[in-house]
Amino acid sequence: MSPTAAARQIDPPANGLPSHAGIYHYDQVDRDFLKQRVEQFRRQVARRLAGELTEDEFKPLRLMNGLYLQLHAYMLRVAVPYGVLTSRQVRQFGRIARQYDKGFGHFTTRQNLQFNWIKLVDVPAILDLLAEVDLHAIQTSGNCIRNVTSDQFAGVASDEVVDPRHYAEVLRQWSTLHPEFSFLPRKFKIAITGSSADRAAICIHDVGLIAKRDADGNVGFEVYVGGGLGRTPFIAKKLRDWLPEDQLIAYLEAVLRVYNAYGRRDNIYKARIKILVHELGIDAFRNEVEAEFARMPVAEYRLEPTIIDGIRARFASQPYEALEPISGVLARARLEDQAFNRWVRTNVAAHRQPGYAIATITLKPAGGIPGDVSADQMDAIADLADHYSFGEIRVTHEQNLVLAHVRQDDLPALWKALSAIGFGEANSGLITDIIACPGLDYCALANARSIPLAQRISERFADLDRQHHIGELKIKISGCINACGHHHVGHIGILGVDKKGVEAYQLTLGGSAAEVGAIGDIMGPALSADETVDAIESVVGVYLEQRQDGERFLDTLARIGHTPFKDKVYASH
Amino acid sequence: MARVTDAPKVVTANRLQDGAVVWLTAAGDWSTRIADAQVQADAAGAEAALGIARASAARQEVVEPYAVDVAVEAAGPRPLKTREWIRAAGPSIDAIPTAA
Structure with a gap:
């Protein structure tokens, strides 16, 4: 992080970004860095196309720039730092979609944007267009600290205690090309919120941070570690109840160092920090972190208030009008x-x-x-x-x-x-507000399709009266065990599997990524796509029959248990 | 390692420059249409075709060639696995979101 951050001036007009958008505004130092990075990758692409680099040599380089080779084409994953964009950046996405993709983009569960139909030869030009609006694809892939995610209501939520964007930006600057943490055992995901309601799914991240204040108003963090989904899902465990603001970077360095030293590199399926935390136990893991922390020259890592102030100053404030509270x-x-x-x-x-x-x-x-x-x-x-x-x-x-x-x-x-424009649906948090990964229609890792199933469930429950009658119910669909669709924490989770060459879907019930996280329990044998849509109908039917006043789906499930749902779904099997 | 089967096979890869799915033809070049693919009746034929494909990969024309089990139908070879069927035909969904 630049020590001169506090001294830099906001310079939004230089590239025409909306001056009141609540993003971190780049200066020339940031823009020069992005430009250099694009030129570096341009040369790497040219060397690959000229045959100077093999695919094995090129693959880690392209992944460091967010470029995957999927089923039908290259896929470029663009970082959206803590999920905040300007209108100009979104228009630039549109321009790239028209010029270099098939006219659309796909927003992901990591608050990023993916283009699914990219040509390798076009990637340097696309990165140029992204850099024009202060965007890039760094840290959207590879075994590094990935793009930090946060609460989409950051800075405006009525229940917010601390604006997490400023600390997310601190973490972005700290982690960008961090030499010690660019080749971790596996990828590393950090999420941060500053509200009592968890909209950032803190509990399923490698590190989850809840910014809060003590009785004197000082900022600190509740630190969680070892959450994650995939093949071996875990809800994160509390590592620290209170981490003072100025120790944020030092402490996270200690966490990453322990992971870097002890995390497994011999087995990709056991390489995430969640496995280390699970195998050591949270107390032993904490002891290791605290011991590392005690050995560090903490003063050198101190997150000075001037740095926070400097970063805060780079976020434009909004010139709100003085209005009556109720319109x-x-x-x-x-x-x-x-x-x-x-x-x-x-x-x-x-x-x-x-x-x-x-x-x-x-x-x-x-x-x-x-x-x-x-x-x-x-x-x-x-x-x-x-x-x-x-x-x-x-x-x-x-x-x-x-x-x-x-x-x-x-x-x-x-x-x-x-x-x-087709986006006026009144369904936020309802049964058709489905998370779905790209699945087997695009993804090289998938075992089954996710999108067509999401579409069919959406069509089945399209009646808004019915959706509102059902109330909060979150369906999450993954096309494979890597769980990009967060199925483990769906109220109803759906996992696509390959059952002797045929797509099948395994249902889970009772997951949650809210304040009290939970991994859903598997209901029973996997079902066909047709059966899965009917099974969702059956689960909803049992819930509506059994729910008592004011109960959400999860409340009824907790009260009556899984058996009535399972009995209904598998009655005809 | 992929399981060796007795099914007829075609050889596929992704084109380096744009990532497009391509199929090895009888002429030893690549087509984006699976109907143009040369079907190999046995494992020896598939291995020989893979040799041609690997040489093409070494010339930086394609990436990661491999053989795919197919059924031979009147319209041409049809991949047996869903994954390869989707690679051959494109996404099973309307790829462009529609506005109301």
Whole structure:
């Protein structure tokens, strides 16, 4: 991290980024770094195409730049730091989608964007376009500290204690090309939140941080370690209840050093930190970290308040208007239009600024592909962000977008505009707000398709009256055990498997990535795609029959257990 | 290591420059259409075809060639595994999201 960060000036007009968007604004140092990095990869691509590098030699280099070879084409994964974008950046995604892809992009569970139809020869030009708007694909692959993720409501949530974006940016700068942590045993994912409600799925990350304040108002962190999904899922365990702000980097260095020293490199399936934490036990792991921490020259790693202040200053604030806390326009519109009222109930959250609201744009139209956005839709969303939300757009780990600063008065017009582009669905947190990985339609690792199943479930439950009657119910679908679709923590999880050459789906119940995380339990034998859609129907049916007043799906499941659901689903088998 | 089967085989890879799925033809070059692929009736034929494919990979034309089990039908070879069927035909979904 540059010690001169505090002295740098915000320089948004240089590249035309919206000046009030709540992103970290780059300066010339950052832009020169990105430019050098693109030129480096341009040369590596040229050497590969000229035959000077074999695929074995080139593969780790392309992965360091977010470039995978998937089933049909190269896939480029673009980093969206802690999920915050400007309208210009989203328009640039649209431009790349049109010019170099098939006209769309796919938002992922790590708040990133993937282009699925990329040509190797075009990648340097695409990276140039990304660098034009301060974006890149670094740390979206490889055994390094990956792009840090956070709460999509950061800085605006009514329940927020500490804005996590500033610390996420500290972590981004600390981890970018960190020489000691660029060749870890496996990838390493950090998530951070600063609210009581966990919207960042802290419990399923290698390190999860909850920023909070002590009685004197000082910032510190609750530190969790060893969470993760994949073949061996674990909910993270608490490592520290209180880590003072100034020790954040030193302590995380200690955690990473212990992992780097003891994490297994002989077996890819046992290489994540969750396995180390599990095998050592959290107490022994903690002792190792504290011992390493005690040996470190902590003063050298001290996160000085001036550095935090400097980074905070690089995040533009929003010039909010002084408004009444409750909008009369909004209240009338809700009374007059039940469809709009329904959207407000599910897709609008309380904002800390009086008269403003947070609007979630679910990228889950009935029968649609979760997380996919066309270039035209990107442009339209960018326009809406400029018009209604200071030119800023957030990405959620549930594959949705957020406009975080909407005047309550503007919500009716925003909803109409979103509806016109197919994204006005009132289904945030409901049964059709499905997380789905790309699955076997795109992914070289998948065993089964995820997207068509998500589409079929979405079509089956498309009736919004029914969805709202069911209430909160999160379905998450992965096409293989790597669990990019977070199936382990779905209220209903669906895992695609290969059953003697035929796609089949294993259901789990009771998972959660919220404040009290839980890994779902397997219901029974895997089912066909047809049977899976019917099984979801059966599970919902049992829930509706059995639920008592005010119970969510997870509440009813906890009260009556899994047996009634299992009996119903497998009754005909 | 892939299990050796008695099924007829075609050889496939991804083209280096753009990642496109390609199939080895009887002429020893690559086609994006599986219908153009040369079907190898036995393991020896498949191994010989893989030799041609590996030489092509060494010339930086394609990446990671391998053999795929197929059924031979009137329209041409059809991969037996879903993964390869999807590689041959493209995603099973409408790849472009539709606005309402």
